[in-house]
Amino acid sequence: MKKILFIFILFIGFLGYSQNAKLFDAANTAYNDGKYEVAEKTYLKIVDNGEASSELYFNLGNVYYKENKIAPSIYYYEKALLLKPNDSDIKNNLAYAQNMTLDAITTAPETGFAKLYKNTTSFFSFEQWAYSSVILMFLFVLAYLLYYFLANATLKRISFISSLVFLVIALASIALAYLKYGEFKDDQPAIVFEKESSIQAEPNGRSTETFKLHEGTKVMVLETLNDWSKIKIPDGKTGWIPTSEIKMLKDI
Numbered sequence: 001m002k003k004i005l006f007i008f009i010l011f012i013g014f015l016g017y018s019q020n021a022k023l024f025d026a027a028n029t030a031y032n033d034g035k036y037e038v039a040e041k042t043y044l045k046i047v048d049n050g051e052a053s054s055e056l057y058f059n060l061g062n063v064y065y066k067e068n069k070i071a072p073s074i075y076y077y078e079k080a081l082l083l084k085p086n087d088s089d090i091k092n093n094l095a096y097a098q099n100m101t102l103d104a105i106t107t108a109p110e111t112g113f114a115k116l117y118k119n120t121t122s123f124f125s126f127e128q129w130a131y132s133s134v135i136l137m138f139l140f141v142l143a144y145l146l147y148y149f150l151a152n153a154t155l156k157r158i159s160f161i162s163s164l165v166f167l168v169i170a171l172a173s174i175a176l177a178y179l180k181y182g183e184f185k186d187d188q189p190a191i192v193f194e195k196e197s198s199i200q201a202e203p204n205g206r207s208t209e210t211f212k213l214h215e216g217t218k219v220m221v222l223e224t225l226n227d228w229s230k231i232k233i234p235d236g237k238t239g240w241i242p243t244s245e246i247k248m249l250k251d252i
Helices: 002-032 038-049 054-066 068-083 086-100 113-120 126-149 153-186
Strands: 189-194 194-201 209-214 218-225 228-232 238-242 246-248
Touching: 002 038, 002 054, 038 054, 038 246, 054 068, 068 086, 068 189, 113 153, 126 153, 209 238, 218 238, 218 246
Parallel strands: none
Antiparallel strands: 189 218, 189 246, 194 209, 194 238, 218 228, 228 238
8 A cells, every 4th residue: 555655646746747847848938939928927837836946946037037027036036046056147147137126235344254254155055065065974984995995005195184184074064054054044035025115113104214125125034023024134224124015035
């Protein structure tokens, strides 16, 4: 009975993958033919089917960019970047989309150490750092076995030094994976979807307006209270925005 159930689940999964692949090809064809509305609806069907991939999100970002829909374009480019943080095509297209936004926010300056730390940890996602550590640990074991079994003194020395290097880098990768995961879990980025949002000093519409934001601007959600979210923008300013006016990026 368990074997039959497993085969059935596998069959359903294969059908789902096959259907999504056909939809993806159809959406790509529609996009190439300039039928952007058709492509948009078809890509969104794949999203509704539970598919999550950088390619899918990147293509959706391209569709919305062609349709001059700023917020959803940036939203899907940012989602694609979460899955592939070093993809140059995603970064370039995201930059083009961000040029269409109205808010020119100056990023708060970083210290040299903070900038180095950010550049280092952002080189991979936490999953990629974890995979790298596994590969490096495997290389460490392999190099150590070579050291143990080789008879040649020079080769033994090279194997021993190599094993130490792999071990040190593997441990560093584990540490970076842990730090990156902590950042990923704590950071709650979102995109403003409202044409113009009034950012309040307190979580209610009667409080003082501190500043305005427009569609496509990326914010960091610090906390939520009822129907309001406290946000922070790159220059350090904070305030409250109706939760309905933003869309969280980490709903993958």
